[in-house]
Amino acid sequence: MSGEAVNDDQLISATVSGDSEAFGQLVDRYQNRLFNSMVYVAGNHNEAEEVVQEAFVQAFIKLNTFAGRSSFYTWLYRIAFNYFISRKRRKREILVGAIEETSIEPLDGEGPAENRMLQAERATQVREALMVLSDEHRTVMVLREIDGCGYAEIAEILDLPVGTVRSRIHRARSEMREYLQDNLENHPA
Amino acid sequence: MNEEFNEELISAYLDGELSAEEAARVEEAINNDLELQKFVEQSRTLGDDLRGLPRFEMSGSVADRAIRGAERSMLNDAPVLPAKNNARRWFIGLSSVCAAAIVLVIASISFPPADDLAPVSMKRAEEKGAADAAIQAGGGRVEGEEKEDAEVHDPHLHEPNDVLQHPAAESTDSLVEKNNAFADRQNQLLGKSQNGAANRARLQQAPAADLTPAASPTSNGDSLPDLPEPETPLEPSPSVVEPSAPAPEPKIVPQEAANAVVARQNAVQFTVQLKIGPAALREKLAANAATKGLVLKMLSANGVARNAKQKKRATVEVTKEQLAEIRKLLASEKIALQPMRVAANAPAQSSPAEDFPFAQEDPEPLGPQPFAPNGPQKNANGSKPPPVAESPADSPNNNRIAKSVPADGDDQNVPGQSFADANAADADIAFGDGENSKIRIYFVFDARQGNVGNGIGVDADASETPVVDPADQDD
Numbered sequence: 235m236s237g238e239a240v241n242d243d244q245l246i247s248a249t250v251s252g253d254s255e256a257f258g259q260l261v262d263r264y265q266n267r268l269f270n271s272m273v274y275v276a277g278n279h280n281e282a283e284e285v286v287q288e289a290f291v292q293a294f295i296k297l298n299t300f301a302g303r304s305s306f307y308t309w310l311y312r313i314a315f316n317y318f319i320s321r322k323r324r325k326r327e328i329l330v331g332a333i334e335e336t337s338i339e340p341l342d343g344e345g346p347a348e349n350r351m352l353q354a355e356r357a358t359q360v361r362e363a364l365m366v367l368s369d370e371h372r373t374v375m376v377l378r379e380i381d382g383c384g385y386a387e388i389a390e391i392l393d394l395p396v397g398t399v400r401s402r403i404h405r406a407r408s409e410m411r412e413y414l415q416d417n418l419e420n421h422p423a
Numbered sequence: 424m425n426e427e428f429n430e431e432l433i434s435a436y437l438d439g440e441l442s443a444e445e446a447a448r449v450e451e452a453i454n455n456d457l458e459l460q461k462f463v464e465q466s467r468t469l470g471d472d473l474r475g476l477p478r479f480e481m482s483g484s485v486a487d488r489a490i491r492g493a494e495r496s497m498l499n500d501a502p503v504l505p506a507k508n509n510a511r512r513w514f515i516g517l518s519s520v521c522a523a524a525i526v527l528v529i530a531s532i533s534f535p536p537a538d539d540l541a542p543v544s545m546k547r548a549e550e551k552g553a554a555d556a557a558i559q560a561g562g563g564r565v566e567g568e569e570k571e572d573a574e575v576h577d578p579h580l581h582e583p584n585d586v587l588q589h590p591a592a593e594s595t596d597s598l599v600e601k602n603n604a605f606a607d608r609q610n611q612l613l614g615k616s617q618n619g620a621a622n623r624a625r626l627q628q629a630p631a632a633d634l635t636p637a638a639s640p641t642s643n644g645d646s647l648p649d650l651p652e653p654e655t656p657l658e659p660s661p662s663v664v665e666p667s668a669p670a671p672e673p674k675i676v677p678q679e680a681a682n683a684v685v686a687r688q689n690a691v692q693f694t695v696q697l698k699i700g701p702a703a704l705r706e707k708l709a710a711n712a713a714t715k716g717l718v719l720k721m722l723s724a725n726g727v728a729r730n731a732k733q734k735k736r737a738t739v740e741v742t743k744e745q746l747a748e749i750r751k752l753l754a755s756e757k758i759a760l761q762p763m764r765v766a767a768n769a770p771a772q773s774s775p776a777e778d779f780p781f782a783q784e785d786p787e788p789l790g791p792q793p794f795a796p797n798g799p800q801k802n803a804n805g806s807k808p809p810p811v812a813e814s815p816a817d818s819p820n821n822n823r824i825a826k827s828v829p830a831d832g833d834d835q836n837v838p839g840q841s842f843a844d845a846n847a848a849d850a851d852i853a854f855g856d857g858e859n860s861k862i863r864i865y866f867v868f869d870a871r872q873g874n875v876g877n878g879i880g881v882d883a884d885a886s887e888t889p890v891v892d893p894a895d896q897d898d
Contacts, residue, residue, distance in 0.1 A: 269479060279479070291489050360473060
């Protein structure tokens with residue numbers, strides 16, 4: 235199936251009918267967006283890649299059960315986050331501060347080198363602040379701030395009431411602010 | 424005023440998640456409170472920082488990996504694991520050993536030319552046993568009772584230019600010739616040969632695919648097996664068949680074989696259930712580019728049905744290419760099938776291959792199977808008219824409607840719905856590879872018109888399929 239105007243529903247139908255290329259288009263359409271979010275949720279590239287891959291595997295297997303009540307992306311996210319959570323429970327890993335060094339890349343900031351260094355330092359602190367959050371708080375923050383999801387969409391992805399999403403986002407922001415304030419006090423730029 | 428409540432509201436306000444009324448209240452509060460203004464500024468900065476974080480992309484598309492992973496996952500019924508996670512893979516591997524069965528499927532069937540009518544020789548249990556042993560030794564997977572049922576739906580029998588290709592498939596012209604000769608031969612046998620020319624003309628007008636090569640006699644030296652005078656002449660059209668027409672004798676006799684050939688010409692499509700146990704076959708199918716997607720879909724459909732605790736079959740489309748690959752695979756595995764009996768309303772098959780009029784002593788493995796007589800044919804009203812000699816073009820209502828197939832004809836490709844009631848008991852013909860068969864194929868004729876696409880289905884619970892071995896049917 236080709237053509238830019240092809241929407242998700244068409245690609246899904248084609249995939250269910252046996253067109254694996256259509257599924258490839260779905261993957262290409264969403265893999266980087268999902269991967270980026272999962273890097274910040276999981277804390278490292280390898281874990282994020284495995285989660286993304288498994289999410290697409292499960293999506294492919296279960297695609298014929300996709301009822302279209304939500305967007306494919308929302309459904310895919312739900313699969314990915316459910317898999318991540320169950321995987322995390324099994325592994326009992328502590329990911330605090332675990333974003334791999336390889337994933338910490340300097341920002342392509344503009345202006346003088348000093349400004350770019352400040353931006354990179356700030357980004358590092360923000361990432362650290364993000365990683366000290368609980369999984370629940372980090373997930374909603376990633377979905378909200380990095381992925382740009384609305385409260386209703388987050389609620390659907392995480393299967394939570396919208397009110398819970400709102401309170402978690404608020405608490406996550408408060409925790410991050412406190413962390414950053416403490417960090418700046420201890421390590422002033 | 425509750426500070427926590429206010430901050431949460433402000434957080435939602437910054438995200439644009441408040442109603443206009445709520446937003447107005449929050450804006451008023453912010454304007455009147457320096458602390459809140461500081462909070463808003465910090466929150467916005469934090470949001471900007473988060474949105475400014477570097478974005479990561481995967482190196483290359485994960486599509487192929489995902490599809491391969493889905494294939495492995497469905498075949499092994501275990502999560503896909505990274506190569507480096509050996510301990511986990513071992514754990515899952517052991518778990519899947521204990522877990523049991525997987526599924527698979529396949530089916531093929533096309534009707535061979537008469538001179539290719541296949542084998543009905545029993546297949547060497549020692550070869551299969553050795554293959555299974557090798558699988559278990561090499562792959563560490565327990566095969567044991569693994570079974571899968573599948574249904575193949577073949578509507579192409581009457582679609583022009585869509586003859587299922589047998590390796591020895593002949594040209595359309597050749598098939599036309601053969602069918603012409605066969606039509607004449609039938610007319611002679613039926614004492615209705617005076618209009619042979621008309622029949623010939625009718626057959627020539629029929630779509631090429633209608634001229635099923637399977638049991639067609641040839642005009643170039645190959646001859647139809649000698650058929651005795653029929654006890655009951657074949658009727659020219661189902662419309663003249665009384666609903667109370669007697670069911671055919673269960674024992675296969677040449678007359679019935681002739682009827683079967685005619686009935687097959689009339690059949691619009693057929694379904695086939697197939698059980699294939701050896702994992703090697705599944706894995707080879709999964710490794711084959713042409714059938715990989717088919718295996719995935721079948722396993723997926725099976726999983727869905729199983730998860731839903733349904734004992735329904737699902738169908739997926741099967742292309743000619745896939746059927747050809749399936750045939751080749753079975754042939755490469757040296758798996759030959761013999762007629763078997765099926766239960767219930769299907770006519771008892773004469774299990775000895777010798778009874779089969781088209782059987783050959785040392786048939787080619789897996790080639791097109793000999794066409795056994797149909798079971799009692801059912802009209803929509805459940806009557807069982809005998810097979811009749813007519814061309815498909817003259818058969819608007821068709822003379823064969825498998826009760827397993829819903830009459831609406833809209834669901835043949837809907838997983839979990841098609842052939843929901845089909846089982847071996849509905850089959851007209853069955854083939855298997857022995858008493859301890861892991862492979863059984865059931866033909867279920869379906870005379871629905873207008874369906875497109877072949878189908879393969881899998882049972883949600885293969886063990887529920889009431890298969891009756893020949894040994895149990897001798898009475």
